[in-house]
Amino acid sequence: MFLAWFVANQEYSEGRHLTYAEFPSKFTYYPDKRKWHPRQRGFQIGRLSYIPVGSGELYYMRILLTFQKGCKGFNCIKTVDGKLYDTFQDACYALGLLSDDKEFIDGIFEASRSQSGQMLRVLFVRLLIMSTMHKPDNVWKATWKLLADGILYARRRILNIPDLRIPESDLQNLCLIEIEKLLMCNGRSLKDHKTLPYLVFDELLAQPNKFIADELNYDKDQQGQLHQSLLEKLTDEQYDVYATIMKSVEGQDGQFYFLYGYGGTGKTFMWKTLSAAIRSQGKIVINVASSGIASLLLPGGKTAHSTFCIPLKINEKSTCNVKQQDPRAKLLRETSLIIWDEAPMMHKFCLKHLTVLCVI
Structure with a gap:
């Protein structure tokens, strides 16, 4: 009909x-x-x-x-x-047949003065379930920062990283995960609301990992600006090294490179440029050195022994004490590049055991 x-x-x-x-x-x-x-x-x-x-x-x-x-x-x-x-x-x-949902936006802002982020998320979920909002995506865009209140603080406590920073995209995703949990308790889902962004399930976000969070604790935009300034200062020879390593990282072909040069030839400058380049893409780069003093020169540098659990007394039968499902193992799987400064100062078994660990 x-x-x-x-x-x-x-x-x-x-x-x-x-x-x-x-x-x-x-x-x-x-x-x-x-x-x-x-x-x-x-x-x-x-x-x-x-x-x-x-x-x-x-x-x-x-x-x-x-x-x-x-x-x-x-x-x-x-x-x-x-x-x-x-x-x-x-x-x-x-046609002017629907309201602009401003009353709900104002209501959430007013409630934020006395209620926690969790209670605001409960309020938002109730509005979704009762279908009172005509355009929930507009309400979400205007209030998501209020709805995400407390999530960053909770992550800092769980990971014990007081200065932890989370990109806005990840914070939004974490907030959507919390909203999805509340909706599922009521037999609903974000998929029922087509205009709302659906969460991207990320195991790294769903299950906090202190090691990964520590390596990702940087400002991606700031790293991008640093990368541009460092890239402009590279010599032709340094740029060839940079391009070769970055091509390997982007291709994920797992190549091993040894960069040799006398003191003052710009090796540390190269490490900083590579680190900024990879972190500007939101990826992980691990900077380690054979000694504690050398690690201070690297951005986020640590000693190789502490990062890879290498025994102090090492022999041919020694192993890195990292199990497959350990948080440190998950960090290695998510890492795009490992930079090891002053590697020749270490015993050959240290490099051998690290290679075996990464393969496993």
Whole structure:
């Protein structure tokens, strides 16, 4: 019956000034022919089936059917003042049929003065479940920082890193994970709300890892600016080294490079440039040195012994005490590049055992 209305509007001009609900007043439907024909006598009032608010696009299409006239297809229903909108909901907004949800935004801001981030997330989930917000994505964009309140503090306590920083994209994802947990307790999901961003499940975010968090505790934008300034200062020879190593990192071919040079030739400068380049992409680079003093010159540098659990007394049968599912093992799997300064100062077994560890 509904699809036949499109066909009737194409055939009969007298019905194009009627909405779908008004159509039976001038036309009658023949089920056997599945067609509308002009009414010869009588009068009939049409009615539209009830659609609950939480039905999504179907609900907004029903609203439009009480306003749009002479539609010849689904795109006609979504067209307002000659402009075709992507969704029925957007078309409803263009006609002024929906509120702007400002009352909910103001409500969350007001509640934030006395309530914790967890309680704000509970409030947001209740609004989602009751389908009171017409555009929850607008409310999310305006209030997500309030909804994420307390998440960074909790991560700092769990990881015992007081100055831990989390990029905004990861913080949003963590907030979405918490909202998804609350929705699942009520038999719902973020997937039920198409306009809201869906969480990207990341095992590293879901299960805090102190070692990974420590290596990612930097400002990606700041690292990008540092990388640009360092890159401009490289000599031609240094740039060739930089390009070769970066190509290997991006290709993930697991190559091993040995950079040799006298003191003052720019080896540490190269390490800083490579570190900034990889961290500007949000990846992990581990900087280690054979001695504690040398590690101080590297960005986020540590000793090789502490990072890879290398025994102080080492022999051919020694092993790095790192199990497959340990947090340190997960760090190595997520690492894009390992820089080892003053490697020749170490015993050959140290390098051998590290190679075996990374392969495993």
